[in-house]
Amino acid sequence: MRDEDGWTVRSISGTAATKTYVCPGCHQDIPPGTPHVVAWPSDEAEGTVERRHWHTGCWRRERRS
Template sequence: MPSRRPRRRGGEHVPLDVDRLLQGVARVEHRAGAEWHVQPIGARSAVKDYACPGCGGTIPPQMPHLVVWRADSIFGDRAIEDRRHWHPGCWRAS
């Protein structure tokens, strides 16, 4: 009976990106009739101040937060320019 283990393909070994794993997984959320990309940002990746559109407060460096942008924008990749950084609690409350 043949083995069910997948065969290893040729190519270089890609090391595990632990920082990316700790950040969380990007997802699409549906809110108010629109789709939104939601990407968690870990403390190590937060390197500057951002203004949270939910509360108007500052998200300081090294504070985990969310980056959110429209998934269903008619502007395609340009929608990425419209990303906003949110406190997780402010995004949940929006």
């Protein structure tokens, strides 16, 4: 896990990705087996409320904008 400007970010490997999620950046599926990132506000200890799964590229674009 790492901190990025107020967000806690965790990289998820393809082997650890076992569910389908919808990326909030592009609104497309992140299918099982796809490496991606999970991010939540750093002030939220477990990230259970605001935790979102993002395509890695979508997360990078979002953080640059």
